[in-house]
Amino acid sequence: MEQAVVEQIVKQVLAKLPGQLAMGIPVGVSNRHIHISSEHMETLFGQGYSLTKDKDLKQVGEFAAKETVTLVGPKGVLAKVRILGPVRKITQIEISRTDGFILGIEPPVRDSGQIEGSPGIVVAGSKGAVTLRQGVICAARHIHMPAADAARFHVVDGDRVVVTIPGARGGTFANVLVRVHPNFRLEFHLDTDEANAVGLKNGNFVTLA
Amino acid sequence: MEQAVVEQIVKQVLAKLPGQLAMGIPVGVSNRHIHISSEHMETLFGQGYSLTKDKDLKQVGEFAAKETVTLVGPKGVLAKVRILGPVRKITQIEISRTDGFILGIEPPVRDSGQIEGSPGIVVAGSKGAVTLRQGVICAARHIHMPAADAARFHVVDGDRVVVTIPGARGGTFANVLVRVHPNFRLEFHLDTDEANAVGLKNGNFVTLA
Numbered sequence: 001m002e003q004a005v006v007e008q009i010v011k012q013v014l015a016k017l018p019g020q021l022a023m024g025i026p027v028g029v030s031n032r033h034i035h036i037s038s039e040h041m042e043t044l045f046g047q048g049y050s051l052t053k054d055k056d057l058k059q060v061g062e063f064a065a066k067e068t069v070t071l072v073g074p075k076g077v078l079a080k081v082r083i084l085g086p087v088r089k090i091t092q093i094e095i096s097r098t099d100g101f102i103l104g105i106e107p108p109v110r111d112s113g114q115i116e117g118s119p120g121i122v123v124a125g126s127k128g129a130v131t132l133r134q135g136v137i138c139a140a141r142h143i144h145m146p147a148a149d150a151a152r153f154h155v156v157d158g159d160r161v162v163v164t165i166p167g168a169r170g171g172t173f174a175n176v177l178v179r180v181h182p183n184f185r186l187e188f189h190l191d192t193d194e195a196n197a198v199g200l201k202n203g204n205f206v207t208l209a
Numbered sequence: 210m211e212q213a214v215v216e217q218i219v220k221q222v223l224a225k226l227p228g229q230l231a232m233g234i235p236v237g238v239s240n241r242h243i244h245i246s247s248e249h250m251e252t253l254f255g256q257g258y259s260l261t262k263d264k265d266l267k268q269v270g271e272f273a274a275k276e277t278v279t280l281v282g283p284k285g286v287l288a289k290v291r292i293l294g295p296v297r298k299i300t301q302i303e304i305s306r307t308d309g310f311i312l313g314i315e316p317p318v319r320d321s322g323q324i325e326g327s328p329g330i331v332v333a334g335s336k337g338a339v340t341l342r343q344g345v346i347c348a349a350r351h352i353h354m355p356a357a358d359a360a361r362f363h364v365v366d367g368d369r370v371v372v373t374i375p376g377a378r379g380g381t382f383a384n385v386l387v388r389v390h391p392n393f394r395l396e397f398h399l400d401t402d403e404a405n406a407v408g409l410k411n412g413n414f415v416t417l418a
Contacts (some may be wrong), residue, residue, distance in 0.1 A: 097405035098307050169318055173380040196306035197406035
């Protein structure tokens with residue numbers, strides 16, 4: 001091949017690179033965790049208790065607390081399950097299917113907040129326990145997007161999209177919920193089963209199909 | 210729409226159905242397990258020991274043994290890990306990434322038999338233990354095919370194909386190894402992380418993309 005042609009090809013490839021990189025969506029792997037109401041928090045840790053921040057999460061205002069709880073299911077126990085703050089109106093527990101097998105419950109795959117009819121569980125803290133009637137789900141994988149990114153990807157809040165995972169263990173995940181909010185930071189959230197299945201880790205990138 | 214046209218459409222749809230179903234590949238979810246050499250088996254269970262069949266697997270000649278072992282990793286332990294028989298020349302342990310986190314090891318994704326450079330582990334039985342220098346892998350997902358099915362799907366031994374998973378948590382898995390052998394029964398093997406990530410269970414069906 002002529003030198004000039006090689007240079008043209010190299011130039012074209014390099015010109016495409018920034019665009020390709022810009023279309024990458026950072027991966028955030030969600031380990032099992034609990035969002036807790038202030039009422040349940042006081043039952044578990046004592047009256048007037050408030051959460052202690054361990055570290056900020058990527059989504060603005062959200063943080064991992066120092067406090068953890070123990071989940072007690074009909075078949076098994078999961079200890080040191082992290083509380084994510086701030087407190088919410090309703091307690092919601094997000095676990096993987098694998099966690100469900102350990103506990104002996106079969107939570108449905110649901111978007112956050114959709115806990116109607118989901119299984120309950122016993123949650124224990126350092127000062128007490130609550131028996132939830134419902135609230136355990138497998139969180140449906142989703143993408144947090146600020147409005148500018150939504151425009152760039154040509155999607156709107158509530159869309160379901162296909163995410164492409166690169167690599168030897170790659171593939172696609174269908175029906176990924178897009179959530180758009182001014183405060184969101186661009187991030188693809190999936191659980192540990194999903195991440196392990198396709199070889200993704202925090203800081204990896206995926207793209208829309 | 211005219212009655213005659215509706216009938217034509219219904220007839221066409223029904224005509225396609227058997228073909229669609231025939232192209233389905235049954236799913237076999239592999240839980241963590243060990244293939245063991247006769248030498249290691251004798252160390253673990255006693256001299257002259259032989260495996261006791263618990264139940265036949267779908268692949269001809271393979272069986273789940275009544276015997277289990279305990280895996281002892283640097284960070285954790287997995288008990289009651291099933292032995293799959295018959296005995297093999299080389300001991301090989303197949304676990305999920307999730308299992309790897311529990312044990313504190315990071316096995317590579319490999320095709321069966323490719324254990325060079327993989328991590329080792331301590332394996333304990335009822336009469337003794339062995340310290341493996343290597344042999345723990347995440348088995349790469351693969352499809353067992355008899356020759357007739359390979360012809361039908363237009364693939365040959367060693368091909369990598371894309372598998373489509375139906376359902377709300379569906380998607381695709383890329384780079385799925387095709388293994389063709391006269392004794393094989395048609396079956397898509399994947400591990401528990403992969404099955405849980407896309408909502409597959411034993412007896413479900415997938416298709417080639």
